[in-house]
Amino acid sequence: MADETIGIVGAGIVGLATGREIALRRPGTRVVVLEKEQEVAVHQTGHNSGVVHAGIYYTPGSLKARLCTKGMAMIRAYCQERRLPYDECGKLVVAVTEDEVPRLEALYAKSLENRVPGLRRVDAGEIHEIEPYAVGLAALHSPRTAITDYTAVARSFARDIVESGGEVRFGFPVTRVTRLTGGGIEVASAAETLRVDRLVLCAGLQSDSVARLADDGDEPRIIPFRGEYMKVSPSRAHMVRGLIYPVPDPRYPFLGVHYTRRVNGDVEVGPNAVLALSREGYRRSDIDLRELARIARFPGMWRLAGRHWRTGIKEMHGSLSVDAYMKAAKAYVPAIHPGDVVRGGAGVRAQALGRDGSLVDDFVIRQVGAVTAVRNAPSPAATSSMAIAEHIADTVFGDIRAT
Numbered sequence: 001m002a003d004e005t006i007g008i009v010g011a012g013i014v015g016l017a018t019g020r021e022i023a024l025r026r027p028g029t030r031v032v033v034l035e036k037e038q039e040v041a042v043h044q045t046g047h048n049s050g051v052v053h054a055g056i057y058y059t060p061g062s063l064k065a066r067l068c069t070k071g072m073a074m075i076r077a078y079c080q081e082r083r084l085p086y087d088e089c090g091k092l093v094v095a096v097t098e099d100e101v102p103r104l105e106a107l108y109a110k111s112l113e114n115r116v117p118g119l120r121r122v123d124a125g126e127i128h129e130i131e132p133y134a135v136g137l138a139a140l141h142s143p144r145t146a147i148t149d150y151t152a153v154a155r156s157f158a159r160d161i162v163e164s165g166g167e168v169r170f171g172f173p174v175t176r177v178t179r180l181t182g183g184g185i186e187v188a189s190a191a192e193t194l195r196v197d198r199l200v201l202c203a204g205l206q207s208d209s210v211a212r213l214a215d216d217g218d219e220p221r222i223i224p225f226r227g228e229y230m231k232v233s234p235s236r237a238h239m240v241r242g243l244i245y246p247v248p249d250p251r252y253p254f255l256g257v258h259y260t261r262r263v264n265g266d267v268e269v270g271p272n273a274v275l276a277l278s279r280e281g282y283r284r285s286d287i288d289l290r291e292l293a294r295i296a297r298f299p300g301m302w303r304l305a306g307r308h309w310r311t312g313i314k315e316m317h318g319s320l321s322v323d324a325y326m327k328a329a330k331a332y333v334p335a336i337h338p339g340d341v342v343r344g345g346a347g348v349r350a351q352a353l354g355r356d357g358s359l360v361d362d363f364v365i366r367q368v369g370a371v372t373a374v375r376n377a378p379s380p381a382a383t384s385s386m387a388i389a390e391h392i393a394d395t396v397f398g399d400i401r402a403t
Helices: 013-025 063-082 098-113 124-130 150-163 204-213 289-297 299-320 322-329 381-396
Strands: 005-009 030-034 091-095 120-123 138-142 146-148 167-169 176-179 185-188 193-196 198-201 221-232 243-246 258-261 267-270 341-353 364-368 371-376
Touching (some): 005 185, 013 381, 030 193, 063 381, 091 124, 098 138, 120 124, 124 138, 204 341, 204 371, 221 322, 267 322, 371 381
Parallel strands (some): 198 371
Antiparallel strands (some): 176 185, 221 341
16 A cells, blocks of 8 residues: 555645545555646635534534534644644624524534534523624524634645655646556546546535546536625724624525634625536636536426525525625624625535435545545535545545445
């Protein structure tokens, strides 16, 4: 094993954490990370909100629940060791209407099963003590929820790989994956070819496309959803000390528009969730006709739209109107008005979707011969990245079966 070459497709935080874990676990193994862009963390990692999740939302016993709790502790220790930004500013999940209170209680019970550290239920008065400008009937307070800079973490992971004798190769968009008769795998771009013994696919927004090259099938499909942010003016940023979230709707994997403090002191509102018209469509003007045709041909998208078209229209309205966007957010911090925000950045979420229109919630990691394919790694993948890397390395080296 020590003389093997292991290829990693994708230099986002999951791919880099995986390459680092393999390089450190098996000294002498050559790790080569292949990235189509010219630097690390260009897509989902680089557009991440920076939140280090504590494990509140996830189905007990799921891969997400197990790896989030473990990953949070690992990323915290790593940031402290490397002196990377890490601020336990805490999170409030706030119920503002009576019908949200039972959902909050259900979320509390789930959080207890997931052993979320320090979590407690607070009343309206305690909400005000924690976040003086926030309002609500009741909330969950997670004091260990933190913020970091995931791009800085990803760069540090890349340095660890290189210092361990590995390589991060840029400008390598994978166009072909071929299993060789004598063993091993050939990975090619338009310009060059690399032979590896084992291959790990961590391609994020392109995960289904790259997995198809490795004969891992067509599903789940990736449907890109753009999440747009508003930035709170500096004169109002003091009104949010940490993170203020709504009670999520269990029918959707998105957490709803919320207030997020960043490690640089900025405060953002968002994200929403609108269908992106390009796989990497960070702007409304980014349109890829081939991508739209691909989405239109997939029956799962039509089934999803048939169930949730009202929500889709609401999200689009919020995307076009700042007033509509801030209407929901004002319920939590009434003192921040539409005039107090400007349009900020955006990210694109790789949402996995089944043929039946079901939104795939849990992490999906599959093994096909010598190829390990990460088919779904949405939030909290950044939080869980080091724990996901351990799980993948166990799979690559045959210690456990992929799930």
